[in-house]
Amino acid sequence: MSATSTPSSATDPRDRFLGLLDDCLTQNALVKLVLARHVGTEADLQRIIITPVTIKEQACLSFVYRYKTRDITKNHALVEAQALIGDLLPGAFRNAHLLTLSDEAQLEFSKKGKPSLARHAAQQSREAPPAGHDREKKRYLELTRPFLTDLGVTNRQHELIPAMSRKWKQINKFIEVFSHALATSPLSLDKPVRVADFGSGKGYLTFAIHDYLRNTLQAEGEVTGVELREDMVTLCNTAAARLEHPGLVFRCGDVRSVAPSELDVMIALHACDIATDYAIHTGIRSGAAIIMCSPCCHKQIRQQIQSPGLLQPMLQYGLHMGQQAEMVTDSLRALLLEACGYETKVFEFISLEHTNKNKMILAVKRAEPVDPARLLARIAELKAFYAITEQCLETLLRADGFLS
Template sequence: MSASLPSAKNSAAQSLGAEDPCAQFLSVLDTSLHHNALIKMVFSRHVGPEAELQRVSVKPLMVKDQPCLSFVYRYKTRDITRNLSLAEGVAQVAEWLPLVFKTAHLLTLTDELQLEFSKKGKAMLHRSKAAQARTLPSAEHDREKKRFLELSRPFLQDLGVTNGQHELIPAMSRKWKQINKFIEVFAHALSTSSLPTDRPLKVADFGSGKGYLTFAIHDYLRNTLQREAEVTGVELRQDMVTLCNSAAARLEHPGLVFECGDVRSVVPSQIDVMIALHACDIATDYAIHTGIRCGAAIIMCSPCCHKEIRLQIQSPGLLKPMLQYGLHLGQQAEMVTDALRALYLEACGYETKVFEFISLEHTNKNKMILAVKRATPQNVEALLEKIQALKAFYAIESQSLESLLRADGLLPGPTVLSPVQ
């Protein structure tokens, strides 16, 4: 007889013996774990005390070479992951049925089980055999979901991202996604850079604020990559500087310091990584200039406000009907400003990308300019010609980053284009 799936009618009607359906379900789960045959479980129709919990999915996982079960709790606004040992995981499942979930789905290499409880509490177990061979997904922890930081890191609790049980505070879910995305972008840039590994990495974060990203990059370098790092957060507000320095000392983050000032007043002698997120208007230009002048191999900027170019743009004849609307003019000024910044970085020897840093649902300041120092230089003359053509098209007379670079002799051409305000 071929190993085909029984019909839904037969499957639903089959009695699996006199044994209690819950006990049968747990027995199959135990057998699948013993034979390394579990693919996944899903628990739904939640009736437990947690009002916002919708469902839980479970799959096998290897953590530090030890098998475990990874439980992903899906709430209305967030997901929480908990990894339990096999014994703890089975005990948790047994505790849930039927008091917390009314439906449990179990998928193994050979079987598929659906356990359901009626409103009156009657248990029904449906079982079917696999029509064809199934394969196990990878149980490697890193392949489950690439996370560059763990919620268990102490600085996250100290800064109010997690609670005392290392669980994400719902109101901080957007900030947590920003932090992880930032570290992901940085990790990729670092892997493609030519920065040496035999000396401490020097990082400057201008406009560090409460220090979320500054702590994150220091933690990633020191604890994840095991690299020596000297990370400096620069912030105008003295109360934030005091707060962050106190946290760095309390949490024992050696090599992490915060200074009061801005990108114009605090200029390190050397920078390997320059970060400036949400620097307003020409402060972004000063930050990029500082990174270039200090020899940074990686420059990461998320611009904010684009007033300088917007005040200068003269709408070309063809575009006047479109740019007569203020919203469109602002969007055009933003595009032109950041395009010029990216081109100047290219002319100074960087491979540059402009992309959406994180979805607009998390922040409206979502653009990232990422520049990594090239091993071989670009055709600077050709790039400068493109820049001049773009400026001429919009009748732009001055741009702060260009003025700063020319004043330092970092771009060929006149020593001074126009004074930087």
């Protein structure tokens, strides 16, 4: 895609951008186009990610419509796709980021609708994505990574050990979720990314995120694994030194005793009951742009809930009562994160080894602040409905002045 390929008469930034898109499609140079800053009428739509695909030997563009809780994919022929993109700018989206094999361009619209176009060469060479429609699922880590062998996920020939297949799926899913969160967060890879993983255990995910940052993204990762068991801390620190993972360290303690003053990413998987609340509070207090939690146990709320009479026939069963306590607790956590300026999702994570707890709360810091009043009103209504007098995360946030 050359600077001289767009007709000189196309002086409008939007027209020049669409001309660049047409050029890179003609030259089969498109890697990805992302439409962001949604201003349209469609509820919960966040962005559209557009990539080239080949369907029945015809070149098409795949549109992934990313909503708050789901993705929808639609495929369009090139002419139809280009017309649709033109219709979406700027009526539905105020930002478009075009990545090609050789360079990239970004189209921005101000609040008054004034367009501007920035363009520069790619910082590193890119390869065209596979165009096949039914291509192999993307892996965010390679089995050849040394830490996988050291931790017993692969053998010395870098082959997956069958008994570790579920763990391998978990690691990849975790990095996939982190990758998407990183792409939408305000974090920049130009400076170190500070990560704390509370309850790091044997370090599978801690090593994985450090390896992904440093070797896949070529970014500087300062990753700390926090674990109560001293033998696990010693094991992981020894492995980090042996495998030459600079910037990766493990410390003995928990979220209350090891609390970094500044963080970019806070991870806490399977923190029991209010330990999840302390972890989320640590992430918010430390200014983390990304918070990833997989809650476990919901005792605090379950002991308080007084269900309305209408629900008693349903909730006389212990299983249903436990499910209700889980739903209410994690909904309150998500709403509190929203009130603190995060875009929050609650979704099913891949089933984890030795447990059926597979829910994740993912929070990414918003670029623009939000008015928490409406969210705090919803929280109060939910607590009143179930006669809940205290929720740990809310108490911690109010004590620190995050909630007025």
